[in-house]
Amino acid sequence: MSKDELKPASKPTLQELKPMFIAATKAARAAGRLLKSKAAAKKRITYKGKVNLVTEVDTLSEAAIVSYLAANFPDHSFLAEEGGMRKSGSGFQWVIDPLDGTTNYAHGYRIYSVSIALRHFESTVLGVVYDPNLDELFGAIENCGAFLNGRRIRVSTTSSLSRSLLATGFPYDVRESRNNNLDHFSNFAVRAQAVRRGGSAALDLCHLACGRLDGFWELKLEPWDTAAGALIVKEAGGKVTDFGGGSFDIFKKEILASNRKIHREMLKTLALSQHQTRRTQRTRYSQDVLRSKRT
Secondary structure (H helix, E strand, O other), rough: OOOOHHHOOOOOOHHHHHHHHHHHHHHHHHHHHHHOOOOOOOOEEOOOOOOOOOEEHHHHHHHHHHHHHHHHOOEEEEEEEOEEOOOOOOOOOEEEEEEOOOHHHHOOOOEEEEEEEEEEOOOEEEEEEEEEEOOOEEEEEEOOOEEEOOOEEOOOOOOHHHOOOOOOOOOOOOOOOOOOHHHHHHHHHOOOOOOOOOOOHHHHHHHOOOOOOOOOEEEOOOHHHHHHHHHHHHOOOOEEEEOOOOEEOOOOOEEEEEOOOOOHHHHHHHHHHHHHHHHHHHHHHHHHHHHHHHO
C-alpha cells in the first residue's frame, strides 16, 4: 500500500456535515427527553468503582442515540461510555456520553447533559451538548462558530484570574490517588474569584463557551466527557490545552480550557503543585536525614 493510500481523506465539507449535525441534535434532544422523563423514577444503580456509578437510564439513553445515528449513518464507528467501541471502515466516529453527570442524576440534582461529538480520523468536526432541564442545546461545527439554541456565543472578556469564575471536577479515584485535583483546587480557590464544581464536564465547557464561566480544568476525564465541549469552546473563541500548555487531545487525561485571556495565569497556577510537591519531598528528605543522624 502506498503512502498516499494511508493518508486520511480530505476533511468533510460543510454540506456533508450539516445533515450529521442535524442528526446529532435530534439524537441529543430525544435522549434528553428520555432522561428527563425518568428523572423522578426510582433508579437501579450499579457501580463501576467505589464512587463511579451507572444507572439503567445511562444504558437506555446510549442505546437510543446509537440506534438513531447508526440507522442514518450505518458506515460510521462509535465510541460510547457504556457500550465501548464499535469499529467500521469509515473515517467517521461518533463519541457519545449518554448521561454526563450520572451521580447528579441519581441523586435528583438537576445538572446533567447529553454529549455527542463526531470525529473524522483525528479531528473533532462537530459537537452537540444538550441540557434537558434548561432546554439549552449547545453546538458547533468546525470552523463555523459555536451556538446556543441557534444564537452565536462567545467566551467572556474577563482578563484576570482574580476576577474569574472557574469550574472543575474530581476524578473517581479521589479517595485512592494523590493525583486527585485537590492540590489544584486549593491553589485556584485562593487566586480566582470563585470555583464551582457542577458535576458535568460537558456542561462546564459549554458554560465557558457562552461566557458564564471564564476557565475550566480537570484531569482523568474520558474522551466522551470532553470531545463535544472542547470543540464548542474553541469555536466560541476559547483556548483548550493540556496542563503544560501543549495541544489538547480527547485521549489525554488533562484539559485546561479558558477564554484565552486568563490561560497563562491558569497554567502558572497549575504549575504550582509541581513546585509544592518538590518542596514537600525536599522537606521529607531533610527530616529523614536528621532522623538517621540522631540514630
